[in-house]
Amino acid sequence: MACSRCQTLPLSVETRGTLLLTGAVRELIDILIGFLEVEGLAFEDAGLEVRLPDSNLFEFLQRVRATQAFNALERRGISALLLEPGETLSFHAFTRARTLEQWLGLIDACGLIEILEAQRFVSWFQPILAATDGAVIGHEALLRGQRPDGTLMFPGEIFSLAGDNDLLFQVDRQARESALRCAASVGLQGQLFVNFVPTAIYDPAHCLQSTVGWARRLGFDPGRLVFEVVETERVGDLDHLKCILDFYRDAGYRVALDDMGSGYASLNLLATLKPDIIKIDLEIVRGIDADPQRQSVFRALVGIARDLGIQVLAEGIETQAELAYVIAEGADLVQGYLFARPAPQPHEPQWSEFWGSDRR
Structure with missing residues (x-):
């Protein structure tokens, strides 16, 4: 049930x-x-x-x-x-x-309730690139809510209202399902990063049943899906989070931790949870090419990730200097406005200038 x-x-x-x-x-x-x-x-x-x-x-x-x-x-x-x-x-x-x-x-949250009741969540997509050559390996699904007048409600407002009014359970479930449905409808290829909030899940065998069901009905190969923990640093119950990640892994999915480096517990989280991918927080990446302190955090995270066999994704990249630094220091994957902003149906990118004109 x-x-x-x-x-x-x-x-x-x-x-x-x-x-x-x-x-x-x-x-x-x-x-x-x-x-x-x-x-x-x-x-x-x-x-x-x-x-x-x-x-x-x-x-x-x-x-x-x-x-x-x-x-x-x-x-x-x-x-x-x-x-x-x-x-x-x-x-x-x-x-x-x-x-x-x-x-x-x-x-005060009636706008969000109307969106939930009418199931008007949609997902936009931002590409994720291989650091070696800029090839698109997949996309992250990013939540949007459609109001009756056609305007959009963005994640900051959605999750603020949901957290204040005990609606996280409903929002998180519909957000996961929206990511799968929208990705299938636009025919996205490669990996799909689907966000989830651990505190909105009691028992993964029950709470995640509908998400797993949608993935199967839509024909997603489990190896294509990466379930991404949002606000990783705010997770208080590591045993519960580990139980959720184990559930995903046992079903054949991969898992990622978001916002790494934004708090004090990042290295301990890596050692305890051993995710497949970590996303280094944009606050660490922002201006990293000229900031020794950010560089120290980045190198530490990359070092332990390497020891544990974890891929590193640098997110929030906006300049070529940031891109050059994270690639030189070991990032496997990159993401950010430098390449593309989220869109309902992203186009095939042309970023040869960032990797050299000989890129195929």
Whole structure:
């Protein structure tokens, strides 16, 4: 069975059902009832619980925010839960309950929720090149969200809203599936780097089931897929991360660690996890040709990667001087705006000037 949490949105702009509201003390219920009466909403008073039949939680929260009827203490003391038609109140249902304060935070993420509900994630692609001759060996899939008006929501906003509103599970699952679907639709060849957030995965055997299923249905050879850990330095549970990476490896996929060099634990992570590829953080690569400190970090990472049989990808390259330095110091792969910006369907590049005119 696939993981249900990553496939269920906490707030829907369309779903209707029985809205349950409760407070820790009767005084809060009285304040709540006063609000419902002013708003002309039908309800049933059951002591420390109020029920609103045929209600939409999103619409209710919009009313609460528009009227500013409750102060911060009251918003934190009143909890809400929507039971869908035919659903009975159970202990498991209570896990979906949140305070009004928490629900109102989700309203600010309604743009992301609409994208998730309509499954309007797409992936753009940036090429990854071999350092030896500039040949394109694959692409990284980079997430974009399509709003109803056609404008795009970019990863910074997507993951900020998701992290603040407990939506990482849903975002991460749809992002992985979008990468596979979009790559297949544009006929990308070579390796495909697919990002994932380790903290959005409970048990890889369940949480990653849909991703593995999509890869099989779309005909991806496991050897073409590289699953890339984002924000590697922020991972707190190395045992859990190792379990996820082992799951991918056992299925025949390769794994990569992103943002290496951005924190203090990079060398220990390499020794513990032994990924197939490491991506050295763009903050290390930026201006590296003229910065001895960045050069020291880069050489240290390359050295231990060599000892462990790990490929090194230098990302964020924007100048020919940066490119020349990372190639001279042992990078296997390169990526950055110097070669191409992310695009929905990248064209075949022509970069012979960076490797010499005799490149075939």
